[in-house]
Amino acid sequence: MRTLVTGAAGFIGSNLVDRLLADGHEVVGVDNLSTGRIANLDGALLSRHFTFVETDIALPDLQAVVAGVRPDAVFHLAAQVDVRKSVTDPRYDASTNILGTINLAEACRRAGTRRIVFAASGGSRYGEPTTLPVREEVPAHPLSPYAAGKVAAEMYLACYADMYGLAPINLALSNVYGPRQDPHGEAGVVAIFGSAMLAGRPTVIYGDGQATRDYVYVGDVVEAFTRAGQAPAPLTGTFNIGTGIQTSTAELHHLMCEVVGNPESPRHEGSRTGEIQAIALDHTAAHSALQWDPRVDMREGLRRTVDWLREITVAPVGAASVATGPEGSRR
Numbered sequence: 001m002r003t004l005v006t007g008a009a010g011f012i013g014s015n016l017v018d019r020l021l022a023d024g025h026e027v028v029g030v031d032n033l034s035t036g037r038i039a040n041l042d043g044a045l046l047s048r049h050f051t052f053v054e055t056d057i058a059l060p061d062l063q064a065v066v067a068g069v070r071p072d073a074v075f076h077l078a079a080q081v082d083v084r085k086s087v088t089d090p091r092y093d094a095s096t097n098i099l100g101t102i103n104l105a106e107a108c109r110r111a112g113t114r115r116i117v118f119a120a121s122g123g124s125r126y127g128e129p130t131t132l133p134v135r136e137e138v139p140a141h142p143l144s145p146y147a148a149g150k151v152a153a154e155m156y157l158a159c160y161a162d163m164y165g166l167a168p169i170n171l172a173l174s175n176v177y178g179p180r181q182d183p184h185g186e187a188g189v190v191a192i193f194g195s196a197m198l199a200g201r202p203t204v205i206y207g208d209g210q211a212t213r214d215y216v217y218v219g220d221v222v223e224a225f226t227r228a229g230q231a232p233a234p235l236t237g238t239f240n241i242g243t244g245i246q247t248s249t250a251e252l253h254h255l256m257c258e259v260v261g262n263p264e265s266p267r268h269e270g271s272r273t274g275e276i277q278a279i280a281l282d283h284t285a286a287h288s289a290l291q292w293d294p295r296v297d298m299r300e301g302l303r304r305t306v307d308w309l310r311e312i313t314v315a316p317v318g319a320a321s322v323a324t325g326p327e328g329s330r331r
């Protein structure tokens with residue numbers, strides 16, 4: 001298959017690129033390197049089946065890139081991913097997450113590409129659901145500009161499906177963790193806890209630690225993308241990609257301490273406003289349509305993540321704590 005991955009230099013995108021190449025596909029990766037790192041593509045760049053294009057998905061240039069590739073499947077992961085930034089600068093968020101998606105949908109229409117697999121946000125699209133794990137038929141209830149932009153992108157893709165026969169599959173991801181997640185970012189509590197623990201810095205839990213998230217391992221998420229990319233064209237719509245299991249921040253912290261081998265001594269600070277209390281995604285629909293189920297249990301996933309963090313962590317002595325609770329990780 002000829003494939004194109006937007007957000008290729010990012011955490012999930014680069015893991016997906018490696019998997020597509022391992023499966024024997026041609027891959028063109030697009031990224032503006034705003035949060036992604038070219039080092040994430042070190043392995044991919046050694047392959048003659050991989051091409052990297054540094055550009056912004058919202059720019060007209062993208063049209064020529066997609067036209068040149070004429071991909072059988074596009075995996076759309078490029079996004080402004082910081083929920084707090086979306087609150088302080090909603091226009092910027094929309095310029096990438098909405099206008100960039102429209103630009104890509106237009107490019108796909110012109111290039112004759114039907115299949116587009118979009119990284120939607122299962123952690124934010126349902127707001128604070130009353131029943132957990134939540135199913136896809138629960139109406140979207142975005143509580144941040146990031147969430148609203150992600151839902152808007154889903155709607156535009158659905159509209160392109162109706163108007164032009166695009167075949168979008170939106171994978172509504174819960175909280176993804178694993179190797180290559182940015183330990184210095186605002187989101188990604190597993191990477192933030194892990195890197196702080198390995199560097200001997202204190203970890204901070206905001207609130208009482210009882211807020212829950214549904215943590216899914218990046219390898220399982222990549223599996224869902226590859227299955228969606230190869231699904232027969234009539235299949236479209238939104239599918240939750242999560243484990244259905246709620247893990248509290250306190251439980252996650254405890255597990256991380258066990259995996260790292262650290263004593264448990266988190267600092268507690270007041271909760272941050274605007275965070276949901278609990279989320280978990282029902283993945284029955286993904287099981288039926290894509291035969292997808294999460295395979296990597298949390299302890300194993302955390303172990304793999306910590307192994308990777310050990311490889312990359314160069315800890316500045318006495319550096320300030322950057323650890324956080326689930327805040328900012330509600331993606």
Ligand SMILES: NC(=O)c1ccc[n+]([C@@H]2O[C@H](COP(=O)([O-])OP(=O)(O)OC[C@H]3O[C@@H](n4cnc5c(N)ncnc54)[C@H](O)[C@@H]3O)[C@@H](O)[C@H]2O)c1
Nearest residue numbers: 007009010011012032034035036056057078079119176331
């Ligand atoms: N990580 C999660 O828990 C999670 C949960 C739900 C949804 N998602 C979605 O999955 C996707 C990947 O997220 P991630 O965690 O790998 O984040 P990431 O920041 O590592 O990856 C996003 C990539 O997109 C690139 N990018 C941003 N704006 C761009 C633009 N205008 N043009 C081209 N490239 C651009 C960045 O440089 C980066 O490489 C995103 O769409 C995100 O919203 C992630």
